[in-house]
Amino acid sequence: MGRKATVYELISNEYARKTTLKKRKAGLLKKLSELTTLCGVAACAIIFSSYDAQPDVWPSKAEAGQVLKKFKSSPAQQRGKNMMDQTVLLKRSILQLNGRLEKRKKKNRELEKELALAETMAGENNCDWNNLEQLKELDYQLQENIKLITDKIK
DSSP, X not given: OOOOOOOOSOOSSHHHHHHHHHHHHHHHHHHHHHHHHHHOOOOOEEEOOTTOSXXXXXXXXXXXXXXXXXXXXXXXXXXXXXXXXXXXXXHHHHHHHHHHHHHHHHHHXXXXXXXXXXXXXXXXXXXXXXXXXXXXXXXXXXXXXXHHHHHHHO
């Protein structure tokens, strides 16, 4: 059985907020540890909290310093390659959605052509026989169907 959707908003109860931070921080650090072990990558975490005077640093201050030093010493172009802010993320999402939209539009056009062809063959379509564009589309669809049938026969 699945869990209900979690609403992500500030927890008003101070005690519950502190407890949740403690649990989630432990989970995050465990995942980070697993990631570095299983994938062999260098990683660190620095968590600032209003409950602690000093930030929590994982795995240690020295190792985190080395990871940050290695990151800062890499060329700016390499550093920024995998980094993104909200704007970049949204632009990438919009590009992906536009690509999917275009594919679906193309698929819809093909389905409309097939429907028009089927209706024409059944004598139900009121096709404008003087419209050269419509006739070309019907011809193209017929050729594609003939090609498909010929391939299936072979």
